[in-house]
Amino acid sequence: MLIMLLIYTLKKLFKSTYSLEKSTVFKLVLKIKYIIPFFLISSSSFNNAVTEVERISFSVIKNESSIGFIDVEKSSLDKTTIYTINSEVNTRVIFNFNAVGREKSIYNEDTLVFSSVYRKINKKVKLNQSLSLIEGKYFLKNKRKKEFLDIGVINNNLVTLFFIEPVYTKEVYLDKYKKMVKITPLERGKYQVILPNKSSNIYYYKNGACAKVEVVGTFYKVKLIPNNVIENTL
Structure with a gap:
C-alpha cells in the first residue's frame, strides 16, 4: 500500500x-x-519480509550513580541496516547541564549511505547535521551549508561498536567530528577510540557483545552499562 x-x-x-x-x-x-x-x-509485512531488531539500553553511570540513558537500536531488512540512538544525560561538569541526543545511521550492504546527528544542551541546539552518499561521494549538510566531504567509503561509525566487536576493524567514522579515527586493541575484548578533543572511549566485549563502555574526558569519567539486551523478530 x-x-x-x-x-x-x-x-x-x-x-x-x-x-x-x-x-x-x-x-x-x-x-x-x-x-x-x-x-x-x-511495507515489509506486505511482501512477507522479516525485519530483525536488536535493542540495547545503557545506563550512564558517574560516581556510581545513574545520570542518564542511551538507547540504541539496530534493525535489518535484506541488505539495509538502520541504527538509531536516543540519549539524555543530566549532570554537572563545571556547570549543570542537560544533554539530549538523537542519531540515525543507514547502511546498505555495509556501506554508510546516510547519517544524522542532533544534539541539544540546556535547550540550545549544538549540533544538527546529516551526511548522505550521493553518486559515490559523501555530502555533509547543516543549516548553514552543504559541503563535499573528502573521505573514503565509510563501513563503520561509532554506533556500530555497540553491536559489533571490532575484531578486524582498524578505523571508525566519527559523525560529530566528520573524520575517521583509529581503533586500538588494548587486549582481548578491549578497544580504545581516541577522539580529536583528546577524550577517549574504551569498549569492553564479552562473547562478542558490548559489556561496558568507559568514556574519559578532561573533567569527567562515566561508564555506559547495558541494562538488558532484547532481541526479537518482527
Missing part, C-alpha cells in the same frame, strides 16, 4: 515539474532516493 502511494506521489510530482528548473528536479530526485528505503522497511 505504501509503495503504491509512493508511485502515485511520484507521478503527481513529475507532472508538476515541467515549470521547475532542472536543478530543482534533481534535488527532489535525490531526496526521494533516500526516502525509498524507509518505505520498503515500512
Whole structure:
C-alpha cells in the first residue's frame, strides 16, 4: 500500500515539474532516493519480509550513580541496516547541564549511505547535521551549508561498536567530528577510540557483545552499562 502511494506521489510530482528548473528536479530526485528505503522497511509485512531488531539500553553511570540513558537500536531488512540512538544525560561538569541526543545511521550492504546527528544542551541546539552518499561521494549538510566531504567509503561509525566487536576493524567514522579515527586493541575484548578533543572511549566485549563502555574526558569519567539486551523478530 505504501509503495503504491509512493508511485502515485511520484507521478503527481513529475507532472508538476515541467515549470521547475532542472536543478530543482534533481534535488527532489535525490531526496526521494533516500526516502525509498524507509518505505520498503515500512511495507515489509506486505511482501512477507522479516525485519530483525536488536535493542540495547545503557545506563550512564558517574560516581556510581545513574545520570542518564542511551538507547540504541539496530534493525535489518535484506541488505539495509538502520541504527538509531536516543540519549539524555543530566549532570554537572563545571556547570549543570542537560544533554539530549538523537542519531540515525543507514547502511546498505555495509556501506554508510546516510547519517544524522542532533544534539541539544540546556535547550540550545549544538549540533544538527546529516551526511548522505550521493553518486559515490559523501555530502555533509547543516543549516548553514552543504559541503563535499573528502573521505573514503565509510563501513563503520561509532554506533556500530555497540553491536559489533571490532575484531578486524582498524578505523571508525566519527559523525560529530566528520573524520575517521583509529581503533586500538588494548587486549582481548578491549578497544580504545581516541577522539580529536583528546577524550577517549574504551569498549569492553564479552562473547562478542558490548559489556561496558568507559568514556574519559578532561573533567569527567562515566561508564555506559547495558541494562538488558532484547532481541526479537518482527
